[in-house]
Amino acid sequence: MHSVFRRVQRLLSPYSIHQHYPALHALRVALGYLVTVALSVVFKVPDGAWMSVTLLIVMGSLPHLGSVYQKARQRGIGTVGGALAGIVAIYLYGRSPLACYLWMGACAAASGYLAIGKLGYIALIAGVTLTIVAGHGDNSFETALWRALNVQLGGMIALMFARLLPQRAVNHWKYLLADNLRDCAALYGRVAVLDLPDEATVQETFDRLNKRLIAQRGLMSAVAGEVSLTVAELDRIQRTQRNMLGLLELMVEVCRNPSRHAEFASMRKQVEHNQRRAQALMRTTAHALKFDRLDRLTRIGYAPQAEVTALPAGASDAGFEAVGYVWLNIKLLRQVERINAALLETASAWYRPPVRA
Incomplete structure (x- = not known):
């Protein structure tokens, strides 16, 4: 039974x-x-x-x-x-x-x-x-x-x-956001180790990401009509997600230059922790959204950090593109953390605990 x-x-x-x-x-x-x-x-x-x-x-x-x-x-x-x-x-x-x-x-x-x-x-x-x-x-x-x-x-x-087996707009919105976070984590994992896919694959990935982003925008009014999320709260998540995609696209362009890979590899130690945390946070947040696992969302959690105003030690002696690479990694993590924080703040609106046997 x-x-x-x-x-x-x-x-x-x-x-x-x-x-x-x-x-x-x-x-x-x-x-x-x-x-x-x-x-x-x-x-x-x-x-x-x-x-x-x-x-x-x-x-x-x-x-x-x-x-x-x-x-x-x-x-x-x-x-x-x-x-x-x-x-x-x-x-x-x-x-x-x-x-x-x-x-x-x-x-x-x-x-x-x-x-x-x-x-x-x-x-x-x-x-x-x-x-x-x-x-x-x-x-x-x-x-x-x-x-x-x-x-x-x-x-x-x-x-x-x-109301018969309804397709709720809030669920559709969550799954689109989860798919974007999952794809971003996969692409960022390749960027982090300087192992970029071919240009056509990268373009296909960004096309999917932007298509889902547009679809989320179209659902905002319906989501606000179903749950206690306001359009302003949804728009804040939307803007942060768009910023995250923009930073990821810039990182791809920066890492396209093979002559800089050795320099980037030496700088990676400065941001390796940020890269691991960003990837883990994207994956766990995606899992939490898709399968209503709020415990996954809080497992890594959002740790408020001061805005970065100085580069990590040793980064200031590097070339301009290497410095940009470090900054982009730091800024990307901030955007992912903000999405996580916004979802935690609004969890009472979108989270529905699963029924247990």
Whole structure:
């Protein structure tokens, strides 16, 4: 029984869900869609197709729980606003079709104006709902109310199915950061011993790192919507990570010069401890993020150190590039320590202890 529980636990773990989230997301959308169809058919809901349309729009391109919540709230506001505007349009159409068309034109103009700002999604949904509910003003009040209700029901069903084995944005963000730290540790290990991969391999590595960095930026809003991490805290980690990649890229360029390798090798003793600590900290932090092992994150831990204002003993007599090599190693360690410190400070938001048998 214990082994079965462990197997199920691994299958339903956040990392396993992340690995298979395209298939799981497709399954969630399909089940939600079938539920809306069943409700429409069994209860003969008038204009029930709009329930299915709403579910597909809310869930279709938003696999993360935080994104679905955020969009569903915005869609709810837009739907109510659009439905009310549609009812007004139907009322005006019964008095004067021209007044109805002028009203709908004004609403469309307002929707277009607001759609390019912070209220863009709300304004867009309000404009679409206006047309769904009112048509060209010639729909009945009963049709308008049924369509508005179906849109709201579709959003509620989408929220319900979004909680079925959810792909949380905070987990996706953690795994992207963990993969970047792991790849940085591997590349830095080669840099530390002056054994660089070929230029094409290095470029592929940096392309992967930057792609993940951009993906993390796109998740920040959804992460902030799921947990108590603020966008400012996430941005601080993002900037530090970007600084770390920049320093690593500079180190690669500095170490490209074979004529300096002997000098760098002699200077390595000055920074060998920093190099070992930086690599260990990157690997353990990556493991802590990927497998929710907070004990790994605190094992090495962040030891506050004064900002370096002088080179290590013996470094000042070296050449300019060798001095730069030493400085880059020291600065890289500082960035890794800052990421570790930021994660420790915010652990209560992103850490979820695993369930034990």
